[in-house]
Amino acid sequence: MHRRTLLTGALMSALAVLGLATPAAAQQPPIKIGLSMAMTGGLAGGGKSSLLGMEIWRDDVNAKGGLLGGRKVELVVYDDKSSAAETPAIYSKLLDVDKVDLLFAPYATVPTAPIMPLVKQRGMVLIGNFSFQVNSKVGHDMWFNAAPWGPADSWASAYFDVGQKVGGKTVAILAADQEFSQNVAKAAKDVANKRGIQIVFEQNYPPNTVEFSAIVRALKAAKPDMVYITSYPPDSAGLLRAINEIGVGDNVKILGGGMVGLQFTSVMEGLGSLLNGVVNYNTWLPEPSMYFDGTKDFFEKYSKRAVEAKVDPLGFYLAPFGYAMGQLVEGAIKSTNGLDQKAIAKYLRENKHNTIVGPMEFSPDGERKTTATLIAQFRGVKDKNIDQFRTAGRQVILFPEGLKTGEVIVPFEKARN
Amino acid sequence: MFSLDLLRDAVVLGLLLGCFYAAVSIGLSVSFGLLDVPHVAHPAFLVLASYGVYVLNEYGIDPLLAGLMLTPVFFVIGLGTYWIYYETFEKRGQDQAVRGIAFFFGIAFIIEVLIILALGVDQRSVSAEYIGKSWRIWDMRIPMRLIVAFGVAILLIFLLTQYLSRTFTGWAIRAVAQDEGALRLMGANPFKIKRWAFGIATAVLGMAGALLIIVAPVEPTLDRAYIGRTFCVVVMAGLGSMSGTLAAAIILGVSESIVLTLFGASWAPAISFTLLLVVLAVRPQGLFGR
Numbered sequence: 151m152h153r154r155t156l157l158t159g160a161l162m163s164a165l166a167v168l169g170l171a172t173p174a175a176a177q178q179p180p181i182k183i184g185l186s187m188a189m190t191g192g193l194a195g196g197g198k199s200s201l202l203g204m205e206i207w208r209d210d211v212n213a214k215g216g217l218l219g220g221r222k223v224e225l226v227v228y229d230d231k232s233s234a235a236e237t238p239a240i241y242s243k244l245l246d247v248d249k250v251d252l253l254f255a256p257y258a259t260v261p262t263a264p265i266m267p268l269v270k271q272r273g274m275v276l277i278g279n280f281s282f283q284v285n286s287k288v289g290h291d292m293w294f295n296a297a298p299w300g301p302a303d304s305w306a307s308a309y310f311d312v313g314q315k316v317g318g319k320t321v322a323i324l325a326a327d328q329e330f331s332q333n334v335a336k337a338a339k340d341v342a343n344k345r346g347i348q349i350v351f352e353q354n355y356p357p358n359t360v361e362f363s364a365i366v367r368a369l370k371a372a373k374p375d376m377v378y379i380t381s382y383p384p385d386s387a388g389l390l391r392a393i394n395e396i397g398v399g400d401n402v403k404i405l406g407g408g409m410v411g412l413q414f415t416s417v418m419e420g421l422g423s424l425l426n427g428v429v430n431y432n433t434w435l436p437e438p439s440m441y442f443d444g445t446k447d448f449f450e451k452y453s454k455r456a457v458e459a460k461v462d463p464l465g466f467y468l469a470p471f472g473y474a475m476g477q478l479v480e481g482a483i484k485s486t487n488g489l490d491q492k493a494i495a496k497y498l499r500e501n502k503h504n505t506i507v508g509p510m511e512f513s514p515d516g517e518r519k520t521t522a523t524l525i526a527q528f529r530g531v532k533d534k535n536i537d538q539f540r541t542a543g544r545q546v547i548l549f550p551e552g553l554k555t556g557e558v559i560v561p562f563e564k565a566r567n
Numbered sequence: 568m569f570s571l572d573l574l575r576d577a578v579v580l581g582l583l584l585g586c587f588y589a590a591v592s593i594g595l596s597v598s599f600g601l602l603d604v605p606h607v608a609h610p611a612f613l614v615l616a617s618y619g620v621y622v623l624n625e626y627g628i629d630p631l632l633a634g635l636m637l638t639p640v641f642f643v644i645g646l647g648t649y650w651i652y653y654e655t656f657e658k659r660g661q662d663q664a665v666r667g668i669a670f671f672f673g674i675a676f677i678i679e680v681l682i683i684l685a686l687g688v689d690q691r692s693v694s695a696e697y698i699g700k701s702w703r704i705w706d707m708r709i710p711m712r713l714i715v716a717f718g719v720a721i722l723l724i725f726l727l728t729q730y731l732s733r734t735f736t737g738w739a740i741r742a743v744a745q746d747e748g749a750l751r752l753m754g755a756n757p758f759k760i761k762r763w764a765f766g767i768a769t770a771v772l773g774m775a776g777a778l779l780i781i782v783a784p785v786e787p788t789l790d791r792a793y794i795g796r797t798f799c800v801v802v803m804a805g806l807g808s809m810s811g812t813l814a815a816a817i818i819l820g821v822s823e824s825i826v827l828t829l830f831g832a833s834w835a836p837a838i839s840f841t842l843l844l845v846v847l848a849v850r851p852q853g854l855f856g857r
Binding site: 189190191192194195198327353354355356358359360361363364365367368371383384387388391392394395396397411414415416417420421422424460461462533534 | 570572573576577580581584587683687688689690691692694698699700701708709710711712713782783784786787788789792823824825827828829831832833835836
């Protein structure tokens with residue numbers, strides 16, 4: 151008996167230390183935000199970094215005393231293994247078992263696409279995390295994508311803007327054979343046709359392609375002015391290596407566009423000087439035009455925690471947007487003073503939101519009103535050095551005009567030196 | 568868009584790629600082809616070896632040398648794995664193949680998770696003089712890393728063939744593959760020979776893993792992409808034939824490369840299984856089978 155009392159006492163004090171048994175917390179349930187995240191599988195490199203961004207936001211908010219009069223924010227996260235097959239079950243569980251108050255989308259297009267109908271049916275706000283045009287067919291009016299993409303064609307338009315200015319008239323399009331890359335490639339084809347750019351080479355390569363030398367050889371034979379590539383992380387590195395070895399010929403003015411993977415530190419570090427000259431999309435870069443209220447502060451925290459968490463040490467691509475997703479709901483909860491989904495959606499749709507990645511406004515389809523996707527060129531990159539990417543000038547921003555920090559160097563083979 | 572230049576390049580690149588496929592399959596040709604062990608964890612060990620090479624390369628060791636250094640380590644891992652498999656499955660009888668597959672799938676997943684825990688989920692690659700450069704002959708440019716993979720693969724297969732045909736242990740391994748019962752009657756212990764052979768099959772992965780990460784960056788779940796390819800090569804070759812493995816891998820590499828260059832990349836994954844089906848229909852014992 152005596153022993154049991156001691157044990158209970160010890161347990162209670164342990165709980166108190168952990169802050170779990172304090173009366174205030176008992177009365178005030180946390181605000182639960184549910185999501186799945188790619189913590190293993192092909193997208194995990196980005197997924198873990200994105201999650202760390204959200205966690206830093208959560209800790210910042212909780213340190214300031216939480217939301218709605220002291221309610222702490224809690225993230226309920228499950229690993230979706232980068233798989234579209236996992237996400238519908240996870241989001242059903244988040245809604246029915248965990249009974250979360252708000253939803254964040256999983257990282258990337260492929261895992262997000264299958265949860266859209268479910269979320270729409272349940273009338274939940276969904277903050278998008280880097281998916282591309284997943285709402286175009288579903289038409290969920292409570293979808294808000296924090297990614298900088300904007301209108302469907304803006305990504306390709308921006309790239310062709312840069313290429314046409316230096317005299318590009320033909321294009322080769324090489325795309326990975328899966329949802330995201332196909333969407334981006336399709337938009338590129340539409341834009342090319344509209345602008346009268348001739349498509350001289352068009353191929354889709356399957357996931358799990360190991361060796362790209364043969365594909366690059368065929369591409370070279372088509373002698374394009376511009377090469378538009380939409381690849382996924384596992385292939386981008388292999389593809390770029392083959393491009394360096396086989397060469398693409400002197401015709402090519404710019405090469406890149408939609409290569410996913412070149413935004414991740416391990417890939418950038420591994421490729422080193424092979425990156426030079428590539429003109430590719432990005433989301434955030436340490437260029438002077440990219441610092442907003444709280445940006446610098448965020449990256450100081452991120453750099454420290456990324457080392458401990460063994461995730462992408464730079465975290466430019468996804469992490470600040472994970473934080474910004476938090477800022478979006480934080481602003482909406484504060485302004486509407488509640489968790490009503492309709493009120494939050496209305497607030498998000500009608501206002502301009504300041505975040506650490508710049509101001510955001512949404513159009514009726516839930517994508518950003520204007521694109522903030524960066525088109526940047528790698529320059530002067532050396533091998534095996536992570537810290538060089540922290541300095542300005544390694545990835546010069548060519549687009550959009552408002553954020554531009556330099557002019558493109560052509561042709562591609564010259565820009566590599 | 569067809570031209571002879573393109574076809575020539577496709578054949579050369581395919582030949583090199585094929586030798587690389589042979590190098591990553593040759594271990595399986597011993598473990599599955601000769602020993603009848605349903606070793607679906609073979610590609611997982613391969614990726615594990617690549618990560619070993621990556622870690623050693625971080626200390627400035629050349630990837631090929633690193634692969635060589637890993638060979639004895641993998642030999643021991645192979646001995647241990649076979650011992651567990653034998654004690655828990657093979658010894659007990661009838662449905663060993665089915666349960667063996669489950670066992671090796673389990674091992675593959677454990678390896679994946681261990682790699683993720685230790686080194687994270689990021690893609691890793693190595694650096695060496697010959698990576699990222701190419702060799703020019705006339706107007707043709709051949710990636711140096713594929714030439715290295717080609718050379719090492721040929722050497723590896725040559726050594727293994729010599730070992731199996733010239734040494735006493737080599738004969739014993741082939742004997743156990745042909746008739747385990749007869750071997751037992753001669754007073755030899757098939758378990759010891761098979762364990763040794765499995766050790767060799769795994770040791771070869773040290774070098775093959777080095778080639779894998781030299782040819783392309785690796786990530787922890789890359790093994791899944793290789794299960795189909797390696798089994799296809801081994802079955803197409805005819806179980807247990809070393810030179811057949813090389814020939815089958817080259818056929819696969821060249822066909823893939825020609826299709827990639829001339830017909831479009833979407834068709835490439837269909838190649839391995841189409842070839843396999845054709846071979847199984849026409850010559851069920853494999854191209855070079857007994």
